[in-house]
Amino acid sequence: MNRRNAGRQPQLGRRRLLAGAGAALLVAAVDGCRVGGLDQRRTTSAPRLQLAPLRAAADRITQITVCTRPFRAQGPRLDVEQIGQKVIVHNYGHGGSGWSLSWGSGTIAVKKAMASSPKEIAVIGCGALGLTSAILAQRAGLAVTIYCKELVQQARSARATGSWTPDSRIALTGPAGPQFGVLWEEMARTSWKTYRDYLGLPGNPVAFADRYTLSDIPFAEMREQMEARDTLGFGGYMDRIADITPNPQLLPPGANPFAVKYARRSTSLQFNIHDYAHQLLNDFRLAGGKIEMREFRSPAEFTQLKQKVVINCTGYGARSLWKDDSIVPVRGQIAWLLPQPEVNYGLYYNDVSTVSRSDGIVVQSIAGGDLRGYKDDNETVSREEADQAVGVIEELYSRMT
Numbered sequence: 208m209n210r211r212n213a214g215r216q217p218q219l220g221r222r223r224l225l226a227g228a229g230a231a232l233l234v235a236a237v238d239g240c241r242v243g244g245l246d247q248r249r250t251t252s253a254p255r256l257q258l259a260p261l262r263a264a265a266d267r268i269t270q271i272t273v274c275t276r277p278f279r280a281q282g283p284r285l286d287v288e289q290i291g292q293k294v295i296v297h298n299y300g301h302g303g304s305g306w307s308l309s310w311g312s313g314t315i316a317v318k319k320a321m322a323s324s325p326k327e328i329a330v331i332g333c334g335a336l337g338l339t340s341a342i343l344a345q346r347a348g349l350a351v352t353i354y355c356k357e358l359v360q361q362a363r364s365a366r367a368t369g370s371w372t373p374d375s376r377i378a379l380t381g382p383a384g385p386q387f388g389v390l391w392e393e394m395a396r397t398s399w400k401t402y403r404d405y406l407g408l409p410g411n412p413v414a415f416a417d418r419y420t421l422s423d424i425p426f427a428e429m430r431e432q433m434e435a436r437d438t439l440g441f442g443g444y445m446d447r448i449a450d451i452t453p454n455p456q457l458l459p460p461g462a463n464p465f466a467v468k469y470a471r472r473s474t475s476l477q478f479n480i481h482d483y484a485h486q487l488l489n490d491f492r493l494a495g496g497k498i499e500m501r502e503f504r505s506p507a508e509f510t511q512l513k514q515k516v517v518i519n520c521t522g523y524g525a526r527s528l529w530k531d532d533s534i535v536p537v538r539g540q541i542a543w544l545l546p547q548p549e550v551n552y553g554l555y556y557n558d559v560s561t562v563s564r565s566d567g568i569v570v571q572s573i574a575g576g577d578l579r580g581y582k583d584d585n586e587t588v589s590r591e592e593a594d595q596a597v598g599v600i601e602e603l604y605s606r607m608t
Contacts, residue, residue, distance in 0.1 A: 253462040259549040260607055261561065261568060263600040267544045269567060271593045273586045274366035276537040277523040278302040282378035282387050282442075283312060284531070287319050291510045296320045296518045298336050299525045300534055303375030305335045306367055306478055310401035311394025313340035317347055320516050329354055329514035331503065334364035337520035338487045344518070345494045352514065353491070356502040356524075359484040363523060368541065368562055368569050370553075371476035373398065376537055376577055378442045392447045399451060402476060405486065411565065412483035415474055420455075421556040421603070422469040436576040466606030467556065477553070479565045503528060538580035542593035544568035559599040572596040 279300035288295050298316040301308055317340060320328055326349065330341045333355035341351045359365060373395045378387055405413035422429050445452065455473040463470045492498075503509065506529060509517050519525065526534040546567045553562040558574035572592055573579060 253459045256458070256462050256464050258464055258552065259547065260604050261544075261550050261554075261563075261600060262547065263544060263561075263568075263570070263597050263604060265594050265597055265601075268542050268593060268597060269545055270543045271540065271588045271590065272366045272543065273538060273540045273588055274363050275523050275584055275586060276303050276305075276363075276376065276539060276580075277526065278376050278535045278537045278581075279533050280379040280382040280535070281533065282383045282390070283308075284525075284533075285312065285315055285319070290506055292515060293509050293512070294320070294323050294516045295506070295509065296516070297525075298340055298518055298520045299332075299522050300531075301336065301522075302377050302537065303539070304373050304377045305364060305522065306369070306480070307371050307373040307375075308377075308391075308394045308398050309335045309339040310343070311397035312336060313343045314397050315390075315394065316340050316518050316520075317343045320344065320518055321347060321349075323516050325349060325514070325516040327351065327514050328516045328518060329509075329512050330518045330520060331355070331509075332362075332520035332522060332524070333357065333359050333488075333498065334362040334520065334522055335359075335367075336364075336522065337518075338484075338491060340518050340520055341496060342487065342491055342494070345491070345496060350495070351491075352497040352499060354499050354501045354503070354512070356500070358498070359488060360481070365480060365484060366539075366541065367478075367480060368539075368560075368571060369478040369480045369564055370562055371478075373448075374442060374444045376441055377444070380440050380442045383442055387442065388444050388447060391442075391444045395444070395448050396451070399448070399476075405483065408486065410479065410482035410486070412479055412486045414477060414479070416477050416563070417552040418473050418475055419458075419465070419552060419554040420471045420473070421465050421467040421554060423467055423557075424469070426469055426471070433576060436578065439578065439581075441577045464607060465556075465603065467603075477562060477564070481566045535582055536580075536584035538583040538585060539571065540589060540592055542570040542597055544570060544597070554600075556603050557599050559596045561600060570596050570600060572599075 277300050283300045284297040286297055296316050296319045298312055328344055328349050328351055330337050330351060330353045333353050337353060338359055341353050344351045402413050453474045455471045458470040458472055521528055525531050544567060546565060550563045558572060560571050560573055562569040
């Protein structure tokens with residue numbers, strides 16, 4: 208942990224990530240005071256940005272997906288328990304931060320699993336947390352078998368936006384307690400460092416991309432509106448890693464190609480999840496990992512496994528499997544537009560976020576902020592929601608210069 212950040216309390220409403228896809232964009236939007244003065248001194252001679260337009264239209268929607276995120280007010284479950292002769296290490300409940308924190312969370316889980324000095328372990332689940340935990344266990348010298356109902360391509364993890372959102376609905380500040388920020392920072396820094404190993408690989412499984420936050424009102428006013436919507440008190444911890452994440456920049460009027468008054472640019476990690484998931488799955492198998500397709504209906508079935516140590520990475524499925532009512536469903540829907548390789552940036556405007564990935568353009572409504580989809584386990588697709596979100600972006604680009 209960075210010593211100068213020790214004991215720092217999370218700041219509600221600041222540097223907030225309001226719903227998966229809008230993460231890096233809204234980091235820029237709500238933190239105007241930090242860079243505004245500097246950027247305004249550089250506004251006079253900046254050339255206008257040349258950006259490829261996003262062709263948003265309802266008839267370009269190729270599919271609509273819904274994901275139920277596993278939120279826990281206390282933060283992710285990372286404790287250890289015994290079932291018969293089995294040691295169970297839990298690693299689930301990351302809300303909208305599963306991919307982002309996966310390497311850091313998996314590192315903690317594997318360390319706890321190694322305390323029993325096993326030679327082999329079982330991992331339950333083949334999503335973001337399961338795959339990274341399994342690979343980390345292999346790197347620690349263990350033989351690993353993943354038991355899962357479905358591979359990562361069919362799991363809920365595959366329906367994520369692919370944005371670096373390490374504190375998107377990760378906890379509530381009250382139940383999580385003041386020390387959770389220390390744990391979060393450890394996970395975030397470990398994950399950020401590990402993701403650098405995947406930069407520049409074929410298919411760009413992990414890459415940096417620019418994001419633009421656009422507003423018709425001053426960003427200070429926008430920040431106030433965002434803070435007013437967070438009535439539960441979701442934890443915001445990004446200030447703890449401000450030294451390793453890029454600062455946002457205010458675009459001067461001459462450089463702003465969008466037909467809006469205020470614009471900021473930030474740069475953030477993103478995951479092209481299909482390429483990245485294939486990379487992880489191949490890495491696991493090439494290192495000798497085994498996968499057995501199996502569905503568990505109760506924790507007692509874990510006693511049937513030959514491995515004495517089990518890492519439980521069942522995500523939202525743990526709510527039913529473990530009868531864990533601390534997991535709160537948070538619904539999120541994505542409209543997928545046809546891919547545009549020339550669009551190498553994302554944006555946030557009028558409560559709609561876009562992320563350009565190699566497999567398509569993610570369009571997501573985030574109206575209502577963190578409370579959108581909270582306690583909603585309905586995974587039925589809403590075409591109306593998709594059309595409305597795409598319509599916002601279509602109207603924006605109709606005015607773009």
